[in-house]
Amino acid sequence: MSGxxxxxxxxxxxxxxxxxxxxxAAEALLRDGPAGIRVDMFDRLPTPFGLVRHGVAPDxxxxxxxxxxxxxxxxxxxxxxxxxxxxxxxxxxxDIRAHYHQVLFATGAQTDRRMGIPGEDLRGSHPATAxxxxxxxxxxFQDCSFDLSQERVAVVGVGNVAVDVARILCLSREELExxxxxxxxxxxxxxxxVREVHLLGRRGPAQAAFTTPExxxxxxxxxxxxxxxPEEAALDDLSRAELEASDDRMLQRKVQMIQExxxxxxxxxxxQLYLRFLVSPVELVDDGTGRVGxxxxxxxRLVATASGTIAAEPTGEFExxxxxxxxxxxxxxxxxxxxxxxxxxxxxxxxxxxxxLDEATNQPIPGMYTSGWIKRGPSGVIGTNKPDxxxxxxxxxxxAAAGRxxxxxxxxxxxxxxxxxxxxxxxxxxxxxxxxxxxxxxxxAREGRQRAKFTSIAEMFACLDAAGDDPSHVAAAAG
Amino acid sequence: xxxxTVLSAKGPGVVTTTAATSxxxxxxxxxxxxxxxxxxxxxAGAPAGILSERDIIRHLAxxxxxxxxxxxxxxxxxxxxxxxxxxxxxxxxxxTARRFRHVPVVDGARLIGIVTIGDLVKAERDEYMGAIExxxxxxxxx
Numbered sequence: 001m002s003g004x005x006x007x008x009x010x011x012x013x014x015x016x017x018x019x020x021x022x023x024x025a026a027e028a029l030l031r032d033g034p035a036g037i038r039v040d041m042f043d044r045l046p047t048p049f050g051l052v053r054h055g056v057a058p059d060x061x062x063x064x065x066x067x068x069x070x071x072x073x074x075x076x077x078x079x080x081x082x083x084x085x086x087x088x089x090x091x092x093x094x095d096i097r098a099h100y101h102q103v104l105f106a107t108g109a110q111t112d113r114r115m116g117i118p119g120e121d122l123r124g125s126h127p128a129t130a131x132x133x134x135x136x137x138x139x140x141f142q143d144c145s146f147d148l149s150q151e152r153v154a155v156v157g158v159g160n161v162a163v164d165v166a167r168i169l170c171l172s173r174e175e176l177e178x179x180x181x182x183x184x185x186x187x188x189x190x191x192x193x194v195r196e197v198h199l200l201g202r203r204g205p206a207q208a209a210f211t212t213p214e215x216x217x218x219x220x221x222x223x224x225x226x227x228x229x230p231e232e233a234a235l236d237d238l239s240r241a242e243l244e245a246s247d248d249r250m251l252q253r254k255v256q257m258i259q260e261x262x263x264x265x266x267x268x269x270x271x272q273l274y275l276r277f278l279v280s281p282v283e284l285v286d287d288g289t290g291r292v293g294x295x296x297x298x299x300x301r302l303v304a305t306a307s308g309t310i311a312a313e314p315t316g317e318f319e320x321x322x323x324x325x326x327x328x329x330x331x332x333x334x335x336x337x338x339x340x341x342x343x344x345x346x347x348x349x350x351x352x353x354x355x356x357l358d359e360a361t362n363q364p365i366p367g368m369y370t371s372g373w374i375k376r377g378p379s380g381v382i383g384t385n386k387p388d389x390x391x392x393x394x395x396x397x398x399x400a401a402a403g404r405x406x407x408x409x410x411x412x413x414x415x416x417x418x419x420x421x422x423x424x425x426x427x428x429x430x431x432x433x434x435x436x437x438x439x440x441x442x443x444x445a446r447e448g449r450q451r452a453k454f455t456s457i458a459e460m461f462a463c464l465d466a467a468g469d470d471p472s473h474v475a476a477a478a479g
Numbered sequence: 480x481x482x483x484t485v486l487s488a489k490g491p492g493v494v495t496t497t498a499a500t501s502x503x504x505x506x507x508x509x510x511x512x513x514x515x516x517x518x519x520x521x522x523a524g525a526p527a528g529i530l531s532e533r534d535i536i537r538h539l540a541x542x543x544x545x546x547x548x549x550x551x552x553x554x555x556x557x558x559x560x561x562x563x564x565x566x567x568x569x570x571x572x573x574x575t576a577r578r579f580r581h582v583p584v585v586d587g588a589r590l591i592g593i594v595t596i597g598d599l600v601k602a603e604r605d606e607y608m609g610a611i612e613x614x615x616x617x618x619x620x621x
Contacts, residue, residue: 066616207566215607305563307582322612343491345591346483352490362492379484383616384609388488 009037011400012412014096016087017106018338019042020048020382021372024389025104032339032397039079040100040412045085045139046428046460050072050108052382053453054138055129057164058179059171061450074430081191082417083428090425095461099412101405102367102396105340105349105356106389109332109373111349115156119284120328124292128155128329133375134383135168135189137182137453148192154295155328156281158201159209165327166199167217168310170224170271180444180451197224198321200295204232204310205258205277205300206239212254219261224271224376224385230262232277240308278302280312284326288352295321332378340368349374354392355399359380367406369396390462432464439463482570482584483563485602486592493583493593496553498527505550516581518590520553525588528556529581560585561594562573571599602621 010032015022018041026039047053051066056063060474074081085091087107096103112127114120122145133141155166171179173190181189201208219226235255245251258275279297286292297319300312331349342351349370350357356368369423371392372385382404399405419426428436436454446452454460495518496505509532516531529586532551539545561570561572561582570582574596584592 040565065614066613069616245572280606305565306559307565307570309569311560311564336601344485345491348487350491351488357490362490363570377484377487377490379480379604380609381613382609383612384606386612387605387608403613445521 004200010411011038011102011405012100012408013037013039013396013410014091014100014103015039015106016040016091016103017041017050017108017374018045018081018083019046019106019108019372019373019385020052020066020070021108021375021385021389022050022104024046024386025072025106025371025393026079027069028074028390028393029396032079032393034397034400037078038413040084040087040416041077041080041084042085042087042091044084046083046108046457048081048083048430048433048434054133055161056134056136056382057166057168058136058181059175060164071247072256076227079430081428081430081431081433082420084426085417085420086337089421090423094399095419096366097406097408099141099408099410099415100243100367101408102369103406103457104369104371104396105337105374105394106370106372107334107337108345109378110335111333112328113331113333115281115297115328115330117234117281117283117287119292122286122292123290124150124324125284125326125328128157129332130326131165131327133162135181135185136179137185139454139455139457142182142455146188147325148188148194151193151198151322152198152321153194153325153327154198154200154281154323155327155329156200157331158199159273159329160211161215162199162327162329162342163210163214163218165329166273167221169194169197170273172221172223175222175345175393177447178449179406180453181447182453183447184435184455186463194271194325196272196274198276198323200279200281200297201277202280202300203274203278203310204236204239204253205244205255206235206312208236208254208277211330212250213256214287215254215257218273219257221269221271223269223271224265224273225269226261226275227276228262228264229257229277229316230259232279233258233262242310254408278312281326282314282318285320287324292324292326293322295323295326303326317429331430332373334374334377341365348377351375353395354388355395364399364404365443366404376478429461436460436463468476480602480606481563482565482567482594484497484597485567485594486563486584489592489594491510491592493518493527493590495529496530497521498549498554500550502545502548502553503534506535508543510607513604515595516583516593517557518583518593518602519550519605521575523588524590526560526585528585529550529558529583530554530562531574531581538569542547550566555579558583562586563591567602568592571603574599 135423283296298314299317336342345352355364371389519528521527579598
């Protein structure tokens with residue numbers, strides 16, 4: 001019974017969230033933690049992997065190979081996954097304190113930042129993340145509708161989400177059929193009447209957040225010409241000086257490519273993808289029916305801030321861009337969790353190096369930790385969460401060794417998932433997920449794709465309820 | 480990456496002092512908080528200067544007496560400040576070129592945080608480690 005005690009040597013950790021930060025933390029805890037370490041991971045969705053499943057672009061399947069590494073973590077007998085369990089609804093902080101020594105919140109940045117300009121809530125104006133969640137089959141976003149009968153679309157921002165959205169809007173049927181998007185999404189995108197996509201960057205080519213490979217992809221789309229205005233791609237003196245002083249070859253290459261694309265004549269493809277620089281939306285203009293009819297943009301010039309950053313400053317010169325659909329991608333924020341101190345300014349859990357701080361004293365609360373985007377805000381690539389989670393896990397192990405933990409009264413090993421199921425909530429285990437995964441892959445294989453995603457929790461449960469373990473059989477039952 | 484990413488996981492609050500504070504008190508403050516610099520704020524809470532270990536060494540080397548000095552006598556002013564929207568790599572380049580190690584971060588005139596060169600080097604290192612991790616994973620499991 002020693003493995004099932006809350007006594008000395010045992011370290012029971014609950015992780016809330018199942019995205020990259022959660023899995024990198026679980027991996028580090030199982031590797032570096034004490035002999036009695038056990039990790040239980042809870043996610044509000046039945047499926048693990050967070051934004052790897054619902055954020056990474058569906059035409060970038062290679063990036064999703066990281067789930068193989070996460071699945072190896074999940075095979076550890078000291079690890080358990082409980083999907084379809086929501087913190088605050090099915091599992092409270094008091095429940096966690098009674099059963100675990102530590103909790104790690106890795107819930108990500110679940111909401112969009114607002115632009116703070118008039119007309120932002122007109123029909124036809126959407127957060128880019130809602131569109132991303134929809135085309136990636138997120139069960140919460142399948143009722144969203146986007147008016148793809150519009151011919152002109154603006155995507156505000158030039159970060160990787162904005163670039164993904166612009167590219168997805170330009171994919172040909174053939175390119176769409178290579179993705180793992182749900183069938184209804186592929187059909188909607190294939191039937192889209194979008195002709196022009198305008199990607200809007202505030203600063204210049206040397207400050208754009210997209211990477212060189214992302215830019216190259218935009219220039220190689222089967223059905224869209226990439227169009228860049230030479231006057232917007234030309235480097236100002238500040239950017240030129242910074243670029244010349246920089247040893248960042250990829251940045252130099254990116255700027256060079258942008259200037260080469262300017263000079264390239266359009267091939268006359270079906271769609272035009274306009275990559276704009278030095279413009280900021282100041283208003284979404286009503287077309288008279290409560291819908292977006294156009295975007296009013298101000299042109300920017302670049303200035304250096306006191307600390308040397310090249311920043312955009314409005315010139316007072318405006319232009320009107322007729323668009324019927326706007327996707328806003330100007331940043332993300334975390335959502336406060338019940339009972340967990342929150343830093344409103346940054347939209348993250350109040351923390352220092354991953355230790356959650358008490359709002360009154362600014363001192364660490366023993367037992368409570370955070371990692372990933374809910375700790376540092378939305379930045380970096382999937383792998384950036386690894387050093388982030390390692391920092392938090394080092395603090396957890398140090399605190400556990402010093403006895404600074406919750407004082408659980410009952411082992412979680414027997415209590416979970418029984419307590420949640422007793423409340424009428426179905427828990428999805430990692431073995432269950434593997435069956436869903438196999439069924440999705442079997443469904444995809446029928447269409448010559450890697451995967452076809454289930455988009456509702458009911459479909460996932462139907463898949464699990466289907467008899468037998470033969471994936472094609474399960475898929476047939478669910479499909 | 481912007482400074483706000485660095486500030487998000489630093490916890491709130493900045494250690495500050497005033498120009499009228501005695502140097503002895505300021506040194507005790509640096510020691511108590513285990514920090515290398517303290518932001519000097521005016522009555523409105525805006526940064527008026529910064530007092531770092533470098534300032535203290537410079538004035539001591541010049542033979543000045545700690546007991547007779549106030550923070551306002553030894554601080555560096557004006558101080559270069561940054562905003563949360565500033566780029567980590569630009570600020571890092573500025574700090575390296577101009578040889579200072581602490582930058583107060585302001586929202587308008589109000590002081591909201593401080594970043595050290597160590598914070599920024601760590602943030603950049605983590606960003607590079609993350610990119611390498613992602614690329615390696617794709618190569619290994621492809």
